[in-house]
Amino acid sequence: KQEVTQIPAALSVPEGENLVLNCSFTDSAIYNLQWFRQDPGKGLTSLLLIQSSQREQTSGRLNASLDKSSGRSTLYIAASQPGDSATYLCAVHQAAGNKLTFGGGTRVLVKP
Amino acid sequence: DGGITQSPKYLFRKEGQNVTLSCEQNLNHDAMYWYRQDPGQGLRLIYYSQIVNDFQKGDIAEGYSVSREKKESFPLTVTSAQKNPTAFYLCASSSIRTVNTEAFFGQGTRLTVV
Numbered sequence: 239k240q241e242v243t244q245i246p247a248a249l250s251v252p253e254g255e256n257l258v259l260n261c262s263f264t265d266s267a268i269y270n271l272q273w274f275r276q277d278p279g280k281g282l283t284s285l286l287l288i289q290s291s292q293r294e295q296t297s298g299r300l301n302a303s304l305d306k307s308s309g310r311s312t313l314y315i316a317a318s319q320p321g322d323s324a325t326y327l328c329a330v331h332q333a334a335g336n337k338l339t340f341g342g343g344t345r346v347l348v349k350p
Numbered sequence: 351d352g353g354i355t356q357s358p359k360y361l362f363r364k365e366g367q368n369v370t371l372s373c374e375q376n377l378n379h380d381a382m383y384w385y386r387q388d389p390g391q392g393l394r395l396i397y398y399s400q401i402v403n404d405f406q407k408g409d410i411a412e413g414y415s416v417s418r419e420k421k422e423s424f425p426l427t428v429t430s431a432q433k434n435p436t437a438f439y440l441c442a443s444s445s446i447r448t449v450n451t452e453a454f455f456g457q458g459t460r461l462t463v464v
Contacts, residue, residue: 338442
């Protein structure tokens with residue numbers, strides 16, 4: 239059974255510092271990995287999708303890496319801003335059963 | 351406007367009642383999913399469907415039921431057998447079996463037992 243873990247569960251940084259969020263998964267037979275942002279009481283907004291054959295994906299201040307063989311992905315957010323405060327979730331799209339399995343999320347607070 | 355629409359946004363259920371949450375998508379996606387989220391936690395899969403008239407149980411299917419009569423629609427019924435239904439429910443859709451498949455989510459339904 240696929241298990242997805244996100245460490246740390248919560249993170250607080252001063253504005254301007256770079257953020258590093260970690261995601262690990264146990265079964266490397268995946269189609270892709272997706273990072274989401276969730277604001278309190280809201281649905282999920284897709285940030286980045288990394289295909290299983292890719293090592294990295296970038297969008298603006300966001301950069302996500304994928305090491306499928308070791309079951310790890312990292313989301314980097316450069317020069318954090320108070321507006322980046324949210325919960326960040328990673329999810330793997332499994333080849334078996336076509337299921338989308340989520341980690342527990344990392345709650346981020348960027349202090350002005 | 352393409353996307354996924356969940357309704358209602360807030361729902362209140364009395365003890366012993368069944369309630370149905372709506373999820374509609376116009377993205378022409380084959381796969382649809384229902385997740386439950388409890389405060390401060392990640393998403394847990396309730397049911398998912400890859401094709402019309404077929405669906406599979408997720409990790410926490412007990413007390414829930416679904417149907418997939420149309421490609422665009424995947425309603426979730428929370429039955430009286432679900433002992434702790436108060437939670438935030440999220441619906442998602444995606445294409446299937448491609449490395450580009452990106453999941454999209456609705457805005458969620460918050461269900462409260464009164």
